[in-house]
Amino acid sequence: MADNLSAQMRAVAERAARIRRELNLSKDTMEQVRAGYVAKREWWNTGGPSVEHKRFAVPFGEEMIPGVRYSPDNASDTTVIYAHGGGWIVGETRSHDRLLRSLSVELNATVLSVEYSLAPEATYPRQINDVVRVLESLDGAGPILLMGDSCGATLMVQVWLALANKEESGCVRERIAGLALFYGAYTRGETQSRIEYSADERGMSREDLEMYERAVLPPGVPADVFELCGRDYHGMPAIYLLSAHCDPLRDDSVLLSECLKEAGVPVTYVDVPGVAHEFMQYGKMLDVVDEVIKNVAHWNPARHT
Template sequence: MSAPGTDPEMAAIKSFLAANGGPGILTADVGMLRAMLSSMSPKGGPDMFAVEDREVGGVPVRVYRPGEGVPGTIILYHGGGWVLGSVADYDHFARSLAQRTGCRVVSVEYRLAPENPFPAAVEDAWAVLSAIDADGPLFVMGDSAGGNLSAVVAQMARDRGAPKLDGQILIYPSVAGDADSAAMHAFVPSTMKREEIAAFFDLYVPAPQDRSDIRFAPLRGRLDGLPPALLIVAGDDLAADEGNRYASALAQAGVPVTLHEEPDAFHAFLTLFPDTQAASRSRQAIDAFIANRLQ
């Protein structure tokens, strides 16, 4: 891994973003931002044996099968601050994940805020996990808000005794539920600045008393007895501190943890810039984590 500040791909993308910054959550309406994310999301991807849009637990999902037989199932919760993103936006990511791992990928179309504030996304995330017909090892996975939902439902599955999870893959997850912590003021990142994080929190969890709920802030929850975890963090990301803290807390609770860090990467690099070396290294970490638990 390159030393901090020496990744030329990340530096070039950051320069481009700085020179061509578009509207954000502080300056544009939600509909415009959803359309913008859809236009930015990578298109295409590997052909699948089957792709099916259906419902699981009453929630719309898109199911990807790379082959007739699959060694396991990955439930994928997309990112987007609980406000943006969709199954369609993550189609390329889901196809690539299914092809590389050989697993069935179930991409979840959970309800978004502000139309459906907390805990609607959690309810949908749990409805799919609790109703899934898993064949082989079962994983939950998500980036950013999706990483939050993955961590939350992993705790719920442990507390409710089922289903058994074989792993949780948390990609720059939001787990602390605090947009005004010292870590959030530590530096100004290239993307997803503190004020933007706070705006997403306000849309998803408008009631201040809900910010300490472990279904929003899983770092506050009990962490023993959880499935093995892979944490992917980006150094130029305000979520890195809580991702690192979650990894450390999981390890202290006796949970096997793998931590993969990309020091020069920024929030959303893995899904929006999949052709970078940082994204390639992160995919390799994901693939190895899953492969080790399919044996």
């Protein structure tokens, strides 16, 4: 994989490896794994724009769905609902903070980072239900954008499908102006990119993908719930679909793009050369991250609603 990476992406990989070595974190418990995921990204989240942010919580039965609201000065009436990546088992707002601040400022929109329930403690479809509950709690009538990276992108497609099949969700569904999806997993089939990039020890292996599925799926639920190509996407709003070229999941975005186009969905598909999975979290060293964020802001269909 290294031969295909840009010079900046190689420098990112080297810096990330150095951070891992210096931290030398324990992984004996899930709590340590989650804390380590955030710790390894602390340096990457320094710098970037300043944005007012506050924690929020939405009631869900006897529990609360936590998150963080980013509110730029003079924000438009657009609300971005963001679902972080992390293989369903790790990740939170702090692991994606710089990206979230940058999106909020560039889109001039309030961003709600939803800290949905993590696996294996919470299993499918709890993650979908968490995001739907936050959506249903929104006040106002302004447009909504759904965004996510990695499994968060997968989750947002599932959220849209859940809303499309939920009669009482009509009001909130009609407010969704578009979805921006960064390098998600949308198929369970073998693809050329999975063959090409899963073998690299620094990347995401087939075993990793299978482990994430096992963690989030409860007994008796078929893994086909994660086969999102071939679903009915008629009536879906505009989609910004992003892939990292040096990523096992690259071709997932290609296949989903074709599926969406067949359903008449307006799709903007962008494959970013020279970068690997998770690259949107490395804006501190990767210039292309700011380029992508500006492109998403230019694409933003909520500007025209």
